Every structure is written in structure tokens, then in C-alpha cells.
Amino acid sequence: MKTPVPTGPVDVGHLRIACSSCSLRELCLPAGIDTREMERVDRLVNRRRKLKRGEHLYRAGAPLAALYAIRSGFMKSCVLHDDGREQVAGFHMMGELLGMDAISSSRHMCDTVALEDSEVCEIPFGYLEQLSRELPSLQQQLHRIMSREIVRDYGVMLLLGSMKAEERLAAFLLNLSQRFTARGYSGTEFNLRMTREEIGSYLGLKLETISRVLSRFQQDGLIVARHKHIRIRDPEALRRLISQQRQ
Amino acid sequence: MKTPVPTGPVDVGHLRIACSSCSLRELCLPAGIDTREMERVDRLVNRRRKLKRGEHLYRAGAPLAALYAIRSGFMKSCVLHDDGREQVAGFHMMGELLGMDAISSSRHMCDTVALEDSEVCEIPFGYLEQLSRELPSLQQQLHRIMSREIVRDYGVMLLLGSMKAEERLAAFLLNLSQRFTARGYSGTEFNLRMTREEIGSYLGLKLETISRVLSRFQQDGLIVARHKHIRIRDPEALRRLISQQRQ
DNA sequence: CGCTATCTTGAGTAGCGTCAAGTCATGTGG
DNA sequence: CCACATGACTTGACGCTACTCAAGATAGCG
Numbered sequence: 001m002k003t004p005v006p007t008g009p010v011d012v013g014h015l016r017i018a019c020s021s022c023s024l025r026e027l028c029l030p031a032g033i034d035t036r037e038m039e040r041v042d043r044l045v046n047r048r049r050k051l052k053r054g055e056h057l058y059r060a061g062a063p064l065a066a067l068y069a070i071r072s073g074f075m076k077s078c079v080l081h082d083d084g085r086e087q088v089a090g091f092h093m094m095g096e097l098l099g100m101d102a103i104s105s106s107r108h109m110c111d112t113v114a115l116e117d118s119e120v121c122e123i124p125f126g127y128l129e130q131l132s133r134e135l136p137s138l139q140q141q142l143h144r145i146m147s148r149e150i151v152r153d154y155g156v157m158l159l160l161g162s163m164k165a166e167e168r169l170a171a172f173l174l175n176l177s178q179r180f181t182a183r184g185y186s187g188t189e190f191n192l193r194m195t196r197e198e199i200g201s202y203l204g205l206k207l208e209t210i211s212r213v214l215s216r217f218q219q220d221g222l223i224v225a226r227h228k229h230i231r232i233r234d235p236e237a238l239r240r241l242i243s244q245q246r247q
Numbered sequence: 248m249k250t251p252v253p254t255g256p257v258d259v260g261h262l263r264i265a266c267s268s269c270s271l272r273e274l275c276l277p278a279g280i281d282t283r284e285m286e287r288v289d290r291l292v293n294r295r296r297k298l299k300r301g302e303h304l305y306r307a308g309a310p311l312a313a314l315y316a317i318r319s320g321f322m323k324s325c326v327l328h329d330d331g332r333e334q335v336a337g338f339h340m341m342g343e344l345l346g347m348d349a350i351s352s353s354r355h356m357c358d359t360v361a362l363e364d365s366e367v368c369e370i371p372f373g374y375l376e377q378l379s380r381e382l383p384s385l386q387q388q389l390h391r392i393m394s395r396e397i398v399r400d401y402g403v404m405l406l407l408g409s410m411k412a413e414e415r416l417a418a419f420l421l422n423l424s425q426r427f428t429a430r431g432y433s434g435t436e437f438n439l440r441m442t443r444e445e446i447g448s449y450l451g452l453k454l455e456t457i458s459r460v461l462s463r464f465q466q467d468g469l470i471v472a473r474h475k476h477i478r479i480r481d482p483e484a485l486r487r488l489i490s491q492q493r494q
Numbered sequence: 495c496g497c498t499a500t501c502t503t504g505a506g507t508a509g510c511g512t513c514a515a516g517t518c519a520t521g522t523g524g
Numbered sequence: 525c526c527a528c529a530t531g532a533c534t535t536g537a538c539g540c541t542a543c544t545c546a547a548g549a550t551a552g553c554g
Contacts (some may be wrong), residue, residue, distance in 0.1 A: 010264075083490045085405070097399075100393075101394060101401065104395040132386075133379075133383065139376060144350055145351075147348060147350030150351075153400035153401070154336050154400070155326070155440065156404055156405065157407060158332070160404060160408050160451060161334045162451065165542065172322070173436075196500075201408070203408070205543095206544085207500090207501080208501090208543075208544085211503080212503080213404075243328070244331075442531090453511055454512075454533080455513095455533090456511075
């Protein structure tokens with residue numbers, strides 16, 4: 001069915017699993033690619049990489065070699081400031097594409113770290129550009145994904161710039177919920193893969209504030225939070241929290 | 248020298264000025280395009296649009312028709328929340344590309360408004376995708392620009408998530424300064440095109456805070472601020488303000 | 495089983511927001 | 525060209541949200 005990999009290093013030890021047979025196909029880079037073209041996309045993604053929890057996928061300053069599609073696991077990206085300040089810029093899960101920050105200067109501009117044992121598909125960037133010149137639907141999907149990242153960032157700005165602590169955390173929980181749901185997992189009950197400090201960094205708050213707000217949500221019956229385990233009891237109330245009229 | 252426009256509506260009333268003879272060439276979409284290819288890029292950008300101060304370039308929800316390169320003037324983009332909250336997501340000046348938020352869903356996700364009389368070049372998006380399949384250097388430049396926007400957004404997140412009011416405003420002024428410099432204008436003396444309220448919205452602060460911090464900067468001899476006119480007297484001090492070690 | 499990282503909760507505080515009053519600039523129509 | 529209206533800005537007083545510091549509880553890992 002599949003032609004063998006034509007070039008590139010042979011990836012001993014990793015079973016090659018094609019995009020065409022990947023369950024994340026419709027969430028990931030190959031979304032919207034038709035069957036005939038899929039064979040070429042399969043050849044584009046020619047290597048898998050396993051990461052242990054805590055391991056870096058790439059660091060700020062590293063040259064751009066590939067983009068990465070998350071196959072399984074959970075990751076975070078952190079932007080660093082010269083003075084050592086660090087801010088979580090995003091949490092990433094299966095089907096999401098990483099590394100687009102590096103295209104502008106050919107160097108990564110953030111650190112990306114696995115928050116649990118994870119696996120990513122390497123997509124050599126030069127080859128991706130070449131193939132997307134030949135396959136309009138691949139080109140369109142790449143543009144859509146980059147644009148989606150820009151839109152996501154606008155959402156984070158809105159959150160950081162104009163929401164209070166409770167609203168930020170409610171938005172965060174609903175966003176996680178929605179993404180788990182889209183991947184076929186429960187949107188009402190899940191385990192957080194990140195610490196309170198990482199959530200705080202992402203939301204522009206301190207870890208104590210995260211802890212306090214979670215406790216308050218629990219007292220008010222909106223969620224059950226037991227350490228990393230979260231159960232959302234009243235998603236509507238969380239939504240109301242976010243969109244309540246000001247003034 | 249130039250071949251006539253082959254297709255598309257004739258743009259009566261606007262003098263066609265080609266990218267190839269545009270002074271912003273090296274800041275804008277055609278950066279890095281070689282002379283032979285430039286002719287085709289000239290045909291891509293086939294319409295200019297003038298905007299009066301306060302006029303919308305596009306609104307959230309509008310279908311994606313084109314990307315826009317700012318030829319002259321100054322603009323802002325605002326993200327809107329259902330409850331009416333609005334946040335300035337960016338200020339834009341000559342040579343910058345607008346509209347990339349719309350690629351993911353074929354609809355714009357923010358409002359973009361002229362803050363002074365401005366002029367933009369329309370770049371029909373379908374044609375841009377087509378041409379960038381044929382011209383690798385155009386494709387690369389488009390990718391670089393989208394990636395640059397992602398990196399810029401990360402910077403804003405860092406600012407909103409982990410800086411104090413004084414640091415945010417210092418970073419804002421230095422950023423403006425640097426962008427004016429890159430365009431051949433004075434980086435030490437310029438007029439703000441936006442109100443205190445818009446600056447505040449962008450920086451996640453209230454207009455009174457902007458006003459107070461500007462006054463404090465002036466008292467400390469870092470700047471001279473007289474209404475919209477800003478003169479930066481001590482850029483180094485502003486830089487120190489941003490990167491001072493915490494803890 | 496003990497160590498360490500993570501989390502919770504409390505008390506006190508600082509920074510920014512809110513409200514309010516007044517000044518200053520811009521532009522419009524008489 | 526001036527008077528006036530309107531929007532933009534400044535400054536002060538006060539309040540609240542989230543931060544800081546601290547102590548103790550809990551979970552996870554070796």
C-alpha cells in the first residue's frame with residue numbers, strides 16, 4: 001500500500017505510522033488532504049520522537065529544523081525574558097502543531113517542554129514548504145493552522161488584558177474542556193498535566209491565586225478539584241462568569 | 248517597463264504604484280523577491296484603498312477577501328468579547344501586513360481601524376496563495392511574516408502576564424521607537440496616534456494609569472510627554488526599567 | 495518510608511482601578 | 525476669527541484585587 005521512504009535517515013526503533021492511518025488526521029496537518037495526495041504527506045512525516053516528562057522538544061535559540069505534530073502527550077511553551085522571567089505561552093495537546101515561532105528568524109523563540117511522556121511527529125520544514133507548493137490543500141491547511149495560532153494568541157491577550165482572576169481561570173478550564181472533548185475525551189472530568197504555578201504563569205497570576213480561586217469554585221459548586229483531578233459540575237455557571245456584563 | 252494589469256477591475260482614480268518601486272519594499276511582503284519575479288508580485292497587488300481616520304478596514308465577522316499591506320498611516324486591531332469588552336491587540340504602521348487572523352476561518356476575527364488617514368494595498372488572498380506556490384521566495388516571506396506575528400503576540404503575552412505598569416509602558420515606548428527608527432523616522436521624538444485609553448487597552452491598564460506613569464517618567468527625566476508628543480530623553484533608563492531583576 | 499515538590503490557607507500589603515473634579519486641546523458653526 | 529462644545533487628559537482620594545510572606549498539609553517519587 002505504502003511506498004517505502006525514499007530518502008532521509010532510516011528511523012530504526014520507531015515503527016513508521018502513516019498520517020493516512022493516524023486517528024488525529026482530521027485535527028492535524030493532513031486535514032482536508034485527499035487520498036491521492038496523502039501518500040506524499042505520509043512521506044513528509046518521516047520520523048517520530050519520544051519525549052520523557054520534563055524533556056525539551058526544543059529550546060529558544062535552537063535552529064529551525066522541523067515543525068512537530070503532537071501524536072500523544074501534553075506540552076508547554078515558555079517565552080523567556082533576558083532577566084530570567086519566564087512565561088508559559090501555551091499548553092499543547094495531541095493534533096496540535098508546534099514550532100511555528102521559529103519560521104520568522106529560523107531560530108526558535110521559545111522553549112517547548114513535555115509535561116508528561118509524549119510523542120511527536122517531525123515534519124522537516126524545508127520539505128513541508130516544498131510539498132505545500134505542490135499540494136494546494138496542504139498549503140491551505142498550513143496557512144489555516146498558522147492563522148489559528150494568531151487567533152488563539154489574540155484570545156490570550158484578551159484574557160490577560162481585560163479579565164479578572166476568576167474569569168481567567170473559568171476561561172482556562174472551559175478551553176481545556178473543549179479541547180479534550182474535541183479529542184474524544186471527557187470534557188467534564190480530566191487531569192491537569194501542569195502545576196498551579198504553570199497555570200498561574202499562563203494566566204498572569206500567582207500560584208496562590210490559582211489555588212484560592214479553585215477552592216472558591218469548589219465551594220460554590222462549580223467544580224470538584226482534588227489536586228490535579230478536575231470535575232466540572234456547572235459549565236454554564238463558568239460560562240456566565242466569563243461573559244457577565246461589566247458596569 | 249511594466250506590463251499592463253492583465254485581469255481584475257480597473258482601479259480608476261488610484262494611480263497604480265508597483266511594489267517594485269515602493270520604498271517599503273524591503274519591510275513588506277516583497278522582501279527578498281528577486282527582480283525577475285517582482286513583475287508578477289506587482290500584478291498581485293492590484294488595488295489601493297484610502298481610509299479616513301476612524302474608518303474600518305474590516306470588521307470581525309467579515310469574510311476574508313484580501314490581506315492588506317499598510318502603505319501609509321497608522322491603524323489598530325481590536326478583539327471583541329461577546330459582553331462588549333474590547334481589547335486593542337496591536338498597533339500597525341507602514342510596511343506591516345494585516346488580515347492574517349482571517350485565514351483560519353475565512354472570516355476576520357478582529358476589527359481593524361485607521362487611527363489617522365491611511366492607505367493600504369489590497370492583496371487578494373486566493374491569488375497570493377496561488378502565486379506563492381509558484382514563487383518560493385514569496386512563499387517563504389509570507390511564512391516569515393505570519394511567524395513574526397506569532398512571535399510578536401508571544402511578546403505581548405509576556406508583557407501582559409508578567410510586567411508591572413511602568414515596565415509595560417517602557418516596553419511600549421521602546422517598541423514604538425524601534426519601529427519608527429526602522430522606517431527612517433526619529434526614534435526619539437514622535438507623535439502618538441492613539442489615545443491614552445487605547446494604549447491602556449493594549450497594555451491591560453486603565454487610561455488613568457497610563458497618564459500617571461507618563462507623568463512619573465517625565466518627572467524622572469526619562470521622557471518629555473506633552474499630550475500626544477513624546478520625546479525620549481533616556482532610552483537606556485527605559486531599557487533598565489524593563490530588565491531589572493526581580494526577587 | 496522518608497524526602498521533596500506541590501498545594502492550601504491565612505494575614506498583611508502594594509499596586510492598580512474607580513470615581514470625581516478640573517484642565518486643556520481640537521474642531522465646528524456662527 | 526472667535527465662542528463654545530466635546531473629547532482627551534491630568535491629578536487626587538479611596539478601595540479592592542491580587543501579591544507577598546509564611547506555615548503547615550499532602551502527594552508523588554525514589
